[in-house]
Amino acid sequence: xxxxxxxxxxxxxxxxxxxxxxxxxxxxxxxxxxxxxxxxxxxxxxxxxxxxxxxxxxxxxxxxxxxxxxxxxxxxxxxxxxxxxxxxxxxxxxxxxxxxxxxxxxxxxxxxxxxxxxxxxxxxxxxxxxxxxxxxxxxxxxxxxxxxxxxxxxxxxxxxxxxxxxxxxxxxxxxxxxxxxxxxxxxxxxxxxxxxxxxxxxxxxxxxxxxxxxxxxxxxxxxxxxxxxxxxxxxxxxxxxxxxxxxxxxxxxxxxx
Amino acid sequence: xxxxxxxxxxxxxxxxxxxxxxxxxxxxxxxxxxxxxxxxxxxxxxxxxxxxxxxxxxxxxxxxxxxxxxxxxxxxxxxxxxxxxxxxxxxxxxxxxxxxxxxxxxxxxxxxxxxxxxxxxxxxxxxxxxxxxxxxxxxxxxxxxxxxxxxxxxxxxxxxxxxxxxxxxxxxxxxxxxxxxxxxxxxxxxxxxxxxxxxxxxxxxxxxxxxxxxxxxxxxxxxxxxxxxxxxxxxxxxxxxxxxxxxxxxxxxxxxxxxxxxxxxxxxxxxxxxxxxxxxxxxxxxxxxxxxxxxxxxxxxxxxxx
Numbered sequence: 001x002x003x004x005x006x007x008x009x010x011x012x013x014x015x016x017x018x019x020x021x022x023x024x025x026x027x028x029x030x031x032x033x034x035x036x037x038x039x040x041x042x043x044x045x046x047x048x049x050x051x052x053x054x055x056x057x058x059x060x061x062x063x064x065x066x067x068x069x070x071x072x073x074x075x076x077x078x079x080x081x082x083x084x085x086x087x088x089x090x091x092x093x094x095x096x097x098x099x100x101x102x103x104x105x106x107x108x109x110x111x112x113x114x115x116x117x118x119x120x121x122x123x124x125x126x127x128x129x130x131x132x133x134x135x136x137x138x139x140x141x142x143x144x145x146x147x148x149x150x151x152x153x154x155x156x157x158x159x160x161x162x163x164x165x166x167x168x169x170x171x172x173x174x175x176x177x178x179x180x181x182x183x184x185x186x187x188x189x190x191x192x193x194x195x196x197x198x199x200x201x202x203x204x205x206x207x208x209x210x211x212x213x214x215x216x217x218x219x220x221x222x223x224x225x226x227x228x229x230x231x232x233x234x235x236x237x238x239x240x241x242x243x244x245x246x247x248x249x250x251x252x253x254x255x256x257x
Numbered sequence: 258x259x260x261x262x263x264x265x266x267x268x269x270x271x272x273x274x275x276x277x278x279x280x281x282x283x284x285x286x287x288x289x290x291x292x293x294x295x296x297x298x299x300x301x302x303x304x305x306x307x308x309x310x311x312x313x314x315x316x317x318x319x320x321x322x323x324x325x326x327x328x329x330x331x332x333x334x335x336x337x338x339x340x341x342x343x344x345x346x347x348x349x350x351x352x353x354x355x356x357x358x359x360x361x362x363x364x365x366x367x368x369x370x371x372x373x374x375x376x377x378x379x380x381x382x383x384x385x386x387x388x389x390x391x392x393x394x395x396x397x398x399x400x401x402x403x404x405x406x407x408x409x410x411x412x413x414x415x416x417x418x419x420x421x422x423x424x425x426x427x428x429x430x431x432x433x434x435x436x437x438x439x440x441x442x443x444x445x446x447x448x449x450x451x452x453x454x455x456x457x458x459x460x461x462x463x464x465x466x467x468x469x470x471x472x473x474x475x476x477x478x479x480x481x482x483x484x485x486x487x488x489x490x491x492x493x494x495x496x497x498x499x500x501x502x503x504x505x506x507x508x509x510x511x512x513x514x515x516x517x518x519x520x521x522x523x524x525x526x527x528x529x530x531x532x533x534x535x536x537x538x539x540x541x542x543x544x545x546x547x548x549x550x551x552x553x554x555x556x557x558x559x560x561x562x563x
Binding site: 003006040042043044045046047081083085205206207209211212216218219221239245247248250251 | 322
């Protein structure tokens, strides 16, 4: 395999929320939910995005408009070309768990969307700061929503809502993606209830295939050893929930909330 | 039981085996260095450190092609102060750790080496040969005999640790530069850095893929050139050589040592064969030596010479 971007034509664009667009393109690559691609805008930059839709030969990535790169991506129209390389990383495992729960925070829900496709009976929690940031409401009408300001659904965090649910039921497994402090709290809460988690981590990436060392998390390369890690693996990764790595490679504390 | 020994003594640094993680690959954190050693490396090199922090080039920074890898990372690093924090307690790594040090002026090299003196590094490597970062290496004229002599001398003044000078394969007079390093007090030559720079254009995008447009070429394409450089250097200098360039199998490592290398660096091999490439290479070297009647890896060094 040669690790170079292939130019693909955007065949559809879906506005998921005021800040999030999904870009669809034809890809004949085999994806496992949780894997990601590196998206290249020639002469600008290249960033990792988890696949959020897998439909036969069409795949989609959901992109939150945040920085220079994602703003440029949001200006793309149907028919424009973007570069794709991948898929990369180790995705989610569906071996065990007949009664799963999926906990997404913010744009982290995009990394879990194909898990929902696979586990249609799962309990799904999506949290956001406010109603306008909620995505996939039509796609997954059964989702339990929560917002910090209470503008839709439960008023509180995903952790608060998960705690509420765990008062009356249990789960075999919890799949989560979102801000790292949220995921850390999900894992800690689940440990107390004896529930294993699978967590999709996010780090600044360069190569995407395990050689540059940029995305280290306690000796694990998020790009190739992850991005999905289990509770057991995370228990040996001291940096999880605590340390991020800057573009310079410096390890810095994650701001605690 | 195997009676083959792979252990080597490199500038009085004992290595369990001759494989060394090359600089710029996986050397960002102490945790990753430790993992590489757990996967069999005899020594490891950190990603190069400069006086101030650097974000490096934008992505894409690392891509591959049919015969190797092309990279222009641009020396992203946290700077010497953060590096000292990251690489304190470096003895936890359980193998010698080599500090790669870069600078724009010769005084910068000395400043970084002094700054890192609190950490327990086993050697200092100075790459004067990066082909793709403005202000450093070839793009700063560091790959000449005069500049090599001046920078090596400056570093020699501030450290008693062994100094490895890493050279470019691009320059026909590599032996002249190696001699300049030797004369200035270098203890070993690391040969070679990436070659080029090269360029790969995506024809559908009609643009070079790397954001810096050009990058250093490593991997299989580099190996015959690296072997030739090591072969020439072995005749020209007295100090040991660390052979680097396209090594991903035991046979490659033995070839490099037959050319004259006392130890071998592995970088792009991590891409070809995974993070445990070091153990794989060692196992394959051991097997080849058993099959061919060699007990000690020393006996292989330089035997390709007449």
